[in-house]
Amino acid sequence: MLTTDIYHVEEAGNTSVIVEKLNIIIYKGQIVLFKTKTNYIQIYLLLMILISLSFLVGPLLASASADTGVSHPLVILNGRQLEFEVLPTIENNRTMVPLRTIFESMGAKVDWNSTTLVVTATKGDITVILPLNSRTATVNGSIYNLEVPSKIVNNRTLAPLRFVAEAFGGTVTWDENTGNINIISSDPTPSPPVPQPREVIVVLDAGHGGWDPGAGVSQLIEKDVNLVIALKAGELLKQRGIRVEYTRNNDSYVSLEERSSIANKLNATLFVSIHNNANILSAPCGTETYFYAPQEYPDLFVQRDDRARLAKALQIQLLDKLQRQNRGVKEANLSVLRNTRMPSVLVEVAFISNPAEEALLKTNDFKDRAAQAIANGILSFLNK
Numbered sequence: 001m002l003t004t005d006i007y008h009v010e011e012a013g014n015t016s017v018i019v020e021k022l023n024i025i026i027y028k029g030q031i032v033l034f035k036t037k038t039n040y041i042q043i044y045l046l047l048m049i050l051i052s053l054s055f056l057v058g059p060l061l062a063s064a065s066a067d068t069g070v071s072h073p074l075v076i077l078n079g080r081q082l083e084f085e086v087l088p089t090i091e092n093n094r095t096m097v098p099l100r101t102i103f104e105s106m107g108a109k110v111d112w113n114s115t116t117l118v119v120t121a122t123k124g125d126i127t128v129i130l131p132l133n134s135r136t137a138t139v140n141g142s143i144y145n146l147e148v149p150s151k152i153v154n155n156r157t158l159a160p161l162r163f164v165a166e167a168f169g170g171t172v173t174w175d176e177n178t179g180n181i182n183i184i185s186s187d188p189t190p191s192p193p194v195p196q197p198r199e200v201i202v203v204l205d206a207g208h209g210g211w212d213p214g215a216g217v218s219q220l221i222e223k224d225v226n227l228v229i230a231l232k233a234g235e236l237l238k239q240r241g242i243r244v245e246y247t248r249n250n251d252s253y254v255s256l257e258e259r260s261s262i263a264n265k266l267n268a269t270l271f272v273s274i275h276n277n278a279n280i281l282s283a284p285c286g287t288e289t290y291f292y293a294p295q296e297y298p299d300l301f302v303q304r305d306d307r308a309r310l311a312k313a314l315q316i317q318l319l320d321k322l323q324r325q326n327r328g329v330k331e332a333n334l335s336v337l338r339n340t341r342m343p344s345v346l347v348e349v350a351f352i353s354n355p356a357e358e359a360l361l362k363t364n365d366f367k368d369r370a371a372q373a374i375a376n377g378i379l380s381f382l383n384k
């Protein structure tokens with residue numbers, strides 16, 4: 001409570017005349033004015049009225065605000081009412097429901113990556129990937145467009161009801177009389193997790209081949225250099241007991257789609273595409289490594305940490321072993337990076353169009369070091 005003085009002032013021509021001194025009390029954000037002469041008993045009566053009014057009006061205001069715009073429907077899954085820590089809400093005619101509670105009640109396992117802000121839920125052979133604040137999710141890699149993006153309320157992810165109900169094959173109906181939501185999920189019992197020790201498979205992709213030479217300005221052709229480095233790197237990994245598969249192990253043409261598809265069919269652990277760079281100018285030189293994991297592709301985005309980490313591991317090793325200019329780790333929408341379902345990177349070892357680097361690429365020593373760097377980068381990513 002705060003009291004201060006204020007004056008009731010009236011204008012008389014050019015002069016102001018103080019008519020009377022007033023006191024002001026600020027009570028609960030409201031200003032109460034009273035004359036100095038006012039009996040203090042009257043002030044306390046006034047305060048008492050204000051206090052009792054605030055008790056009466058407070059709950060009325062609160063319930064009024066609850067009624068405007070937001071309501072909380074019940075959610076009934078297979079005949080059983082679900083309990084939520086954060087209530088489902090209807091906002092702008094969209095019902096947003098707590099995703100984890102419903103998914104887990106359906107028997108799904110739910111993971112939350114606080115770095116990438118992506119929810120991953122699995123049940124049986126269905127995997128649902130939902131990035132926060134995104135209008136797209138994927139169900140087993142197929143894009144599902146959301147009416148409204150998911151959001152966080154009190155540390156819980158709320159997502160549009162239809163998506164949450166249907167992602168694992170459920171159906172949803174509304175009870176028009178009660179406004180309640182009924183979800184029928186075909187299989188509410190959790191399927192037991194099957195732990196499968198997965199064999200590590202590295203797919204090495206020598207860029208270009210056959211009628212596609214890649215870059216090359218003089219006698220050195222990119223496809224040949226890429227293949228030599230890929231085969232050497234593969235030998236080094238095999239010596240460390242790692243299964244290595246190549247998209248090509250000779251001078252043959254393989255389409256970009258086929259390259260990703262080979263890795264996907266093998267369910268490979270990781271994919272490394274090996275290239276050498278070129279520019280119409282001879283000056284550009286150095287080493288760069290690419291990855292791709294944008295939010296628009298949730299199944300890539302969920303691997304963002306791993307994809308970036310793999311790119312960084314390779315770039316560090318290439319710089320260390322080759323000592324060429326660091327052009328950095330970059331992100332680009334390249335076919336083999338977009339279409340591979342496992343962490344994937346593309347390295348540009350050096351510039352064939354730069355005379356100094358072209359001379360280096362002709363030597364076995366340089367190609368050996370590039371291969372060693374690629375093998376080391378992969379091993380460090382795999383913690384081996």
Ligand SMILES: [Zn+2]
Nearest residue numbers: 207214275276
């Ligand atoms: Zn290339």
